[in-house]
Amino acid sequence: MPTSIPSNGAPMGAVSPDAPAPTGTIRVWDPAIRLLHWTIAASFAIAWLSAEEIMPLHEAAGFVILVAVGLRSLWGLIGTPHARFADFVPSPGGFLSYMGALVKGRAARYVGHNPAGGAMIVALLASLLLTVATGIVLDTGGGILGEDAMEEVHGAAATVTLILVILHVGGVILSSLLHRENLVKAMVTGRKRA
Amino acid sequence: MMYGKIAAAVLLAGSLGIGTYALAVETAPAGQAQPGQVTDANALTIPQVMERLAAQGYSDISEIKRHRNKNYKVEARDPQGKRVELAVDARTGDILKTEKDED
Numbered sequence: 001m002p003t004s005i006p007s008n009g010a011p012m013g014a015v016s017p018d019a020p021a022p023t024g025t026i027r028v029w030d031p032a033i034r035l036l037h038w039t040i041a042a043s044f045a046i047a048w049l050s051a052e053e054i055m056p057l058h059e060a061a062g063f064v065i066l067v068a069v070g071l072r073s074l075w076g077l078i079g080t081p082h083a084r085f086a087d088f089v090p091s092p093g094g095f096l097s098y099m100g101a102l103v104k105g106r107a108a109r110y111v112g113h114n115p116a117g118g119a120m121i122v123a124l125l126a127s128l129l130l131t132v133a134t135g136i137v138l139d140t141g142g143g144i145l146g147e148d149a150m151e152e153v154h155g156a157a158a159t160v161t162l163i164l165v166i167l168h169v170g171g172v173i174l175s176s177l178l179h180r181e182n183l184v185k186a187m188v189t190g191r192k193r194a
Numbered sequence: 195m196m197y198g199k200i201a202a203a204v205l206l207a208g209s210l211g212i213g214t215y216a217l218a219v220e221t222a223p224a225g226q227a228q229p230g231q232v233t234d235a236n237a238l239t240i241p242q243v244m245e246r247l248a249a250q251g252y253s254d255i256s257e258i259k260r261h262r263n264k265n266y267k268v269e270a271r272d273p274q275g276k277r278v279e280l281a282v283d284a285r286t287g288d289i290l291k292t293e294k295d296e297d
Contacts, residue, residue, distance in 0.1 A: 086202075
């Protein structure tokens, strides 16, 4: 868990709100992270919308998600510094203390993922994997649960994933407002204020 | 630190496991891979399903399709005149499930 990231010598969370940044940006998210992020986002949207309607597209989107989650996990072990899970996955205590600070509006700014974002990444990837896994079993007849029950489980897993996506987007907006930066843009350009 | 490595390793192992399973079932010889599916040879045709449903008092069929190669999904009016969605066994023509149609 990153306990202190010096940002221009200022204490964490004390970055001036209107500090001009164009020259002070650094590359945080490497191209692989950004490509995988938006691939998963687009594929989940496609899979959600095509469910029970356009099955070949639905299944293709599921397989793209499976490969992307696998690559993201691998990159989480051997990738660039801010891509590595060790950089951002919090301990339970670290997560709780960050959430405590967040509700008081005093959450520290992180150049990489903050602890809540880090926990969300693990939850999202795990939920996506569970959704894909139940989808594959459903496609082969539902396994030991049978088709009807498996259909419910697959649908529930997808719904859990959607809820996590909504929380994830909410967290991104909250963090962006709190630290006066556009985190969505950062996931496109890869660059953030130092 | 430790949590991150464990999480990444578990997710990676999960992806590989699911991918391997998917490859195995998708490339397995047809007929073996999909035990729940009915081949077209012993499935009822759409006209046969419609005929059986009509004989049971169903009318005004607005949609009928094979659902995941196993059952027929039918939208129709039941003998009481209510719109329902039925799951019909493709082999026997039995109505497996009846749901009220909200549309």
